[in-house]
Amino acid sequence: MIELDGVGRSFTLRRKKGWLRGETRVVHAVRDLSFQVAAGEFVGYLGPNGAGKSTTIKMLTGILAPTSGHIEVAGLDPSRRRTALARRIGVVFGQRTTLWWDLPLKDSFHLIRLLYKVDREEHRKRLAELCEVLELGAFLDKPVRQLSLGQRVRGDIAAALLHDPLVLVLDEPTIGLDVVSKAAVRDFLRTLNAERGTTVLLTTHDLGDIERLCRRVMLIDHGSLAFDGTVEDLKATAPDETSIEDVVTRLYTRQARL
Amino acid sequence: MARTYVLLAVTWTRAAAQYPLSMALLTVGSFIVTGLDMAAIAVIFAHTTSLGGFTLPEVMFLYGTSGMSFALADMLFGNVDKLSQHVRAGTFDSMLIRPVSPFIQMAVDRFTFQRLGRTAQAATVLAIALAHLHVPWQRAWMIPLMVLCGIVLFTAIWTLGGAIQFLLTDAPDVANAFTYGGGQLTQYPLTVYGSDLVRTVTFIVPLAFVNWQPGLFILGRPDPFGLPYWLRFLAPVAALALACVAGLAWRAGLRRYRSTGS
Numbered sequence A: 001m002i003e004l005d006g007v008g009r010s011f012t013l014r015r016k017k018g019w020l021r022g023e024t025r026v027v028h029a030v031r032d033l034s035f036q037v038a039a040g041e042f043v044g045y046l047g048p049n050g051a052g053k054s055t056t057i058k059m060l061t062g063i064l065a066p067t068s069g070h071i072e073v074a075g076l077d078p079s080r081r082r083t084a085l086a087r088r089i090g091v092v093f094g095q096r097t098t099l100w101w102d103l104p105l106k107d108s109f110h111l112i113r114l115l116y117k118v119d120r121e122e123h124r125k126r127l128a129e130l131c132e133v134l135e136l137g138a139f140l141d142k143p144v145r146q147l148s149l150g151q152r153v154r155g156d157i158a159a160a161l162l163h164d165p166l167v168l169v170l171d172e173p174t175i176g177l178d179v180v181s182k183a184a185v186r187d188f189l190r191t192l193n194a195e196r197g198t199t200v201l202l203t204t205h206d207l208g209d210i211e212r213l214c215r216r217v218m219l220i221d222h223g224s225l226a227f228d229g230t231v232e233d234l235k236a237t238a239p240d241e242t243s244i245e246d247v248v249t250r251l252y253t254r255q256a257r258l
Numbered sequence B: 001m002a003r004t005y006v007l008l009a010v011t012w013t014r015a016a017a018q019y020p021l022s023m024a025l026l027t028v029g030s031f032i033v034t035g036l037d038m039a040a041i042a043v044i045f046a047h048t049t050s051l052g053g054f055t056l057p058e059v060m061f062l063y064g065t066s067g068m069s070f071a072l073a074d075m076l077f078g079n080v081d082k083l084s085q086h087v088r089a090g091t092f093d094s095m096l097i098r099p100v101s102p103f104i105q106m107a108v109d110r111f112t113f114q115r116l117g118r119t120a121q122a123a124t125v126l127a128i129a130l131a132h133l134h135v136p137w138q139r140a141w142m143i144p145l146m147v148l149c150g151i152v153l154f155t156a157i158w159t160l161g162g163a164i165q166f167l168l169t170d171a172p173d174v175a176n177a178f179t180y181g182g183g184q185l186t187q188y189p190l191t192v193y194g195s196d197l198v199r200t201v202t203f204i205v206p207l208a209f210v211n212w213q214p215g216l217f218i219l220g221r222p223d224p225f226g227l228p229y230w231l232r233f234l235a236p237v238a239a240l241a242l243a244c245v246a247g248l249a250w251r252a253g254l255r256r257y258r259s260t261g262s
């Protein structure tokens, strides 16, 4: 479902140094990254801040083109076939909404129906379903800017699933949520993956997400893959640590020292 | 694409209609502000009978056609030069995950009919001018074609302005200088400007094809600058050429898009 082969992405930064003079610096956000995710998998994508998680997600969705390597998602090259891929993929950014700030939530859903050209009846059914499990009913008429973070993230998740995508990628969907909202989001994602077979890839700093949701964990650091395996494998890398927090802390700091 | 645009525009209009008073005020406001333009022309003609060699109805004709092209282009696509705002707010990323071109999504974002005030004002001026000019139909057929080409030309300039912002995220005013500047420039007969400027807007930034060259044909006038007669039929070519350049620039810019570090 997701295939990366030697993918790299660098950014050239220009710093002005007086008139006409400048200094360029190249940041390698992702380098030589290769992995595969099969249909129906639930994968956690971990890494410290600045590791290149968001950059990877943006390349998977076609927002950014890779500077090297090859990507295929749901059978398509994201940067070349971005609009075709959009119908097969759903995206959630926990840090900012993809909804329309000033419009009531239900108008955002209406715009999405128009953008994806979802059949009216099908849309109505799917929306009713999502409203029920994500408990959106109470704030459908509120403008997005008035929603609480938990409500907004649930709205964003519903919006990403209205067109019934094959793959769902989420960039820190549980960031800043209270325990109740977190549990609601996790339950929903688990059911979605188990019952609809939707492939899910999520980035997170919350190890609870990993323990409760992901069968497979990938750890990225400084743009390259540092670990790829099951949660048990991850724990086995540091047998003398008892909690997964400590295991990951050790991995992060070991990477930093290298 | 056009269908998607219309459907989205209807949704935005419906959303704005929740505040009917502010919508009405904005429409009236834009009608009045642009009416002041016309008052300026009236003041000129109170002291003289011609402007750059053109009579009042002829000047009104040029003003009305330029105004219609500009106002319609502004209403439909004027938003595409807000690119850097969308990039900074992260909304451009959101547009890229939808199965519709971000160009259309940006153009229709917060669509309102409020700018129809400007179009209505320009159309009124044009109607008055035509009532005085008695243009025979052998030449009048050019009018709708000219307005359409004008819309394409202004839209292309806005698109270029947007495309530049893929590279220079802090240069949104470049486009405005050309679009709003161009809108102002073409309101008057080009004879009021120097011939160097006229050559520039004929051959480089082809604003002379918004209403000047085809306008000379419609008005049955010789070219005051002595440029070739066939230029007056070249508006569609100029519009198409600039649209192609703008389209290519947009695509090149989009390929270089780098989002923002979170």
Ligand SMILES: Nc1ncnc2c1ncn2[C@@H]1O[C@H](COP(=O)(O)OP(=O)(O)O)[C@@H](O)[C@H]1O
Binding pocket: A011, A013, A027, A028, A029, A047, A048, A049, A050, A051, A052, A053, A054, A055, A056, B258, B259, B260, B261, B262
């Ligand atoms: N648009 C951009 N321009 C310049 N540098 C960027 C951009 N996006 C990301 N980066 C850099 O790439 C690196 C990885 O960033 P990111 O993928 O956002 O990390 P993460 O999501 O894992 O925290 C960081 O060093 C960041 O500064």
Ligand SMILES: [Mg+2]
Binding pocket: A053, A054, A055, A171, B262
């Ligand atoms: Mg990130």
